[in-house]
Amino acid sequence: MSLPLLGHLDPTFIAAMDATSDMLRRVWGTANQRTLPLSATGSAGMEAAFVNTIHPGDVVVVAVNGLFGERMVDVASRHGAEVISVEHEYGTPVDVERVVTAHPNPNIIAAVHAETSTGVVSDIQQLGENKGDALLLADCVTSIGGMPIELDEWGVDIAYAGSQKCLGVAPGLAPFTISERAYERRVERPANWYLDLNLLGGYATGTTGGQRTYHHTAPTGMVVSLKAGLERIFAEGLDNVYARHAAAGKALQDGLEAMGLTLFAEEGARLAQLTTVKVPDGVDSAAVRSYLMEKYNLEIGAGTGEYASKIWRIGMMGHNATEANAHLVLSALQDALDHA
Amino acid sequence: MSLPLLGHLDPTFIAAMDATSDMLRRVWGTANQRTLPLSATGSAGMEAAFVNTIHPGDVVVVAVNGLFGERMVDVASRHGAEVISVEHEYGTPVDVERVVTAHPNPNIIAAVHAETSTGVVSDIQQLGENKGDALLLADCVTSIGGMPIELDEWGVDIAYAGSQKCLGVAPGLAPFTISERAYERRVERPANWYLDLNLLGGYATGTTGGQRTYHHTAPTGMVVSLKAGLERIFAEGLDNVYARHAAAGKALQDGLEAMGLTLFAEEGARLAQLTTVKVPDGVDSAAVRSYLMEKYNLEIGAGTGEYASKIWRIGMMGHNATEANAHLVLSALQDALDHA
Structure with a gap:
């Protein structure tokens, strides 16, 4: 622009x-x-x-x-x-x-x-x-x-x-x-x-x-x-772009499950470019989001409507959709869960 | 941006x-x-x-x-x-x-x-x-x-x-x-x-x-x-900006009349930032506009509807609204009228 x-x-x-x-x-x-x-x-x-x-x-x-x-x-x-x-x-x-x-x-x-x-x-x-x-x-x-x-x-x-x-x-x-x-x-x-x-x-x-x-x-x-x-x-290349999104989303979702978190979207119908994950019981959704924004300049979304504080939405889109970024998000989120 | x-x-x-x-x-x-x-x-x-x-x-x-x-x-x-x-x-x-x-x-x-x-x-x-x-x-x-x-x-x-x-x-x-x-x-x-x-x-x-x-x-x-x-x-400063637009428009309109052209908008109701002028009889409106675009990278507008080839519209807006630019437009237009 x-x-x-x-x-x-x-x-x-x-x-x-x-x-x-x-x-x-x-x-x-x-x-x-x-x-x-x-x-x-x-x-x-x-x-x-x-x-x-x-x-x-x-x-x-x-x-x-x-x-x-x-x-x-x-x-x-x-x-x-x-x-x-x-x-x-x-x-x-x-x-x-x-x-x-x-x-x-x-x-x-x-x-x-x-x-x-x-x-x-x-x-x-x-x-x-x-x-x-x-x-x-x-x-x-x-x-x-x-x-x-x-x-x-x-x-x-x-x-x-x-x-x-x-x-x-x-x-x-x-x-x-x-x-x-x-x-x-x-x-x-x-x-x-x-x-x-x-x-x-x-x-x-x-x-x-x-x-x-x-x-x-x-x-x-x-x-x-x-x-x-x-x-x-x-x-x-379109195929490469799609493969990159798919790999980034899979890395993120696998990592979230490895952290013990629960994905929100039904298995088999999960988007790679937008991952939803349940906020664990007892965790303050907004505090985690603020921590990520302030410490890592990393923005993850809240849920909408009744899911506002129940799920997080994590986008991996465009040139940001890389496995390396997925790992950055995972480690930042782990840090936030430990400290927020 | x-x-x-x-x-x-x-x-x-x-x-x-x-x-x-x-x-x-x-x-x-x-x-x-x-x-x-x-x-x-x-x-x-x-x-x-x-x-x-x-x-x-x-x-x-x-x-x-x-x-x-x-x-x-x-x-x-x-x-x-x-x-x-x-x-x-x-x-x-x-x-x-x-x-x-x-x-x-x-x-x-x-x-x-x-x-x-x-x-x-x-x-x-x-x-x-x-x-x-x-x-x-x-x-x-x-x-x-x-x-x-x-x-x-x-x-x-x-x-x-x-x-x-x-x-x-x-x-x-x-x-x-x-x-x-x-x-x-x-x-x-x-x-x-x-x-x-x-x-x-x-x-x-x-x-x-x-x-x-x-x-x-x-x-x-x-x-x-x-x-x-x-x-x-x-x-x-707002007043300075308005005064600059007014001066640029006046310089342009005075110059167009000095070239023997006829302004289109009624006297007393003329915008400074957008001047309309009649295309002289026998002049090809589009040819003049193309000449200005190609030689000077200067875009002036055609009229709309039935006035498409009868008037030109010349904008002097924002930071382009200066008396110096008005004189550039006038000399370019004179050149175009002589050669287009």
């Missing part, structure tokens, strides 16, 4: 936007032409996904197994959907059978690929194989760049992400993609000008016959930064 | 957010507690202004004297307002009498303070003195940091801006402010989760009793950058 800023209509910037969108397609495994970084944070990606696709009274089935599934319920209902919330115990993955049988003919089925609040990965491909005529919408905020994603192969119609997790750049952009099938069912004039895909088409994806149209001033510094982050990932 | 990133819940970042909001209050002349940088570009500020304040069927009078007034009509109507559009000839300021008599009892009156598309300033204070019970909404994207603004004194209830004009930092944030009077009339559950002021209150303004609540991940790099831009302005 320290490079000189480009004007938002500068040809160099437009080329950077194209290159960024191309790399997003590759990291997501999609050929969707309508793939672009929205000019806001990941949460606005969720907003864009729903506001552009929900017609009044549409049935939206949401798989809820964490905070971001809960947020989907809130957002979808604001946009006039009849929302069917399929609740899961926190720490467990999405039960595909329950979700796809929750309604005979939903317009949209929505799920979170990698739940940041619980450290759980769900099987989006299996949802796609059983979605019927529904559009499948996937939250990829914490999965993008940290684990394999094949949107087209899995049958995902709409996906969004964030720039600040495994892509390893600053927060401020929401990678977004939508299939032609979903785009054909879009809302013609959504109650959101800023995130209206009809208007954004010309802004970023050149779908207006080669002409770019002015919609809003693009956050050029952020886009160039995202481009650099993606280039770093492709320079290392 | 080249400083190391801060976590969005880091106390250092929260202090930076507070300092930024305080400086925004000073530059805007408001005591509104609910003053914050929204995590998106200026256009999202317009969206937030309307989606949080329009109840179904509300009457919104929009003063339209340029592209951004037109956009207000679009955005307000998407959110269910009965919009009364008071059209003005491009290049002229808002006719306060016509606007305030357009409806006997509107819920909202909206106008653009500094129209970027035409280079025109309008008298927001006079609108405020005659707004009656309506809420007054002002677009300050191009005025903030470039000319005096006194929102509270003028009676403005809701205002938004952008970071990339006279504040001189990267695009990506929308400074936003709302009075308690307007907030009391807000929509309880707007059709926009990302820009819902009920949720953003806890995120940024500490209105939940000292507790910050997690809403979305803040674009921390952008906020710190905006803070630095505001600090630069206050280090120079």
Whole structure:
């Protein structure tokens, strides 16, 4: 982000936007032409996904197994959907059978690929194989760049992400993609000008016959930064990046169990890039977090909602996802448990 | 933006957010507690202004004297307002009498303070003195940091801006402010989760009793950058900054007239920070712009809509607003007119 800023209509910037969108397609495994970084944070990606696709009274089935599934319920209902919330115990993955049988003919089925609040990965491909005529919408905020994603192969119609997790750049952009099938069912004039895909088409994806149209001033510094982050990932190689995340997560999780701690996410559904672990009985969760921050400048997350003081969330994302860092975290946490 | 990133819940970042909001209050002349940088570009500020304040069927009078007034009509109507559009000839300021008599009892009156598309300033204070019970909404994207603004004194209830004009930092944030009077009339559950002021209150303004609540991940790099831009302005002194913009604009406009060119914006309503000038008959507008870009790396804007090839728009904003730069632009433009 320290490079000189480009004007938002500068040809160099437009080329950077194209290159960024191309790399997003590759990291997501999609050929969707309508793939672009929205000019806001990941949460606005969720907003864009729903506001552009929900017609009044549409049935939206949401798989809820964490905070971001809960947020989907809130957002979808604001946009006039009849929302069917399929609740899961926190720490467990999405039960595909329950979700796809929750309604005979939903317009949209929505799920979170990698739940940041619980450290759980769900099987989006299996949802796609059983979605019927529904559009499948996937939250990829914490999965993008940290684990394999094949949107087209899995049958995902709409996906969004964030720039600040495994892509390893600053927060401020929401990678977004939508299939032609979903785009054909879009809302013609959504109650959101800023995130209206009809208007954004010309802004970023050149779908207006080669002409770019002015919609809003693009956050050029952020886009160039995202481009650099993606280039770093492709320079290392996608498979290598994923293997590094997997190894770092495994080292961390093995170490936590070796310390006698209990992992929170269900075995077999654990994210490598975001590990959740139970706070041992009698330990002050906040004191440990403060100790780690003050002594090691190491930030680990609290749980959300009722899990606030019951679990810790430890991210190993982007260039921080290394086995060496996992060992640093483990020794720092042991120190904190001994002294906090 | 080249400083190391801060976590969005880091106390250092929260202090930076507070300092930024305080400086925004000073530059805007408001005591509104609910003053914050929204995590998106200026256009999202317009969206937030309307989606949080329009109840179904509300009457919104929009003063339209340029592209951004037109956009207000679009955005307000998407959110269910009965919009009364008071059209003005491009290049002229808002006719306060016509606007305030357009409806006997509107819920909202909206106008653009500094129209970027035409280079025109309008008298927001006079609108405020005659707004009656309506809420007054002002677009300050191009005025903030470039000319005096006194929102509270003028009676403005809701205002938004952008970071990339006279504040001189990267695009990506929308400074936003709302009075308690307007907030009391807000929509309880707007059709926009990302820009819902009920949720953003806890995120940024500490209105939940000292507790910050997690809403979305803040674009921390952008906020710190905006803070630095505001600090630069206050280090120079607001009056000095405004005087510098005024002098640069006057030098440019005097020089353009001395070259025999005709200014587009009506005399007495010309912005210093954004000058519009008519393209002389027989001159290829685009060729001149390309010549300036290629030879001088100098970007001047085309007009919008039907004025695309009829006017040029020349910005003198932020640290670029100097008399020396005005003379550089004038000599480059003379060269382009002679050779393009």
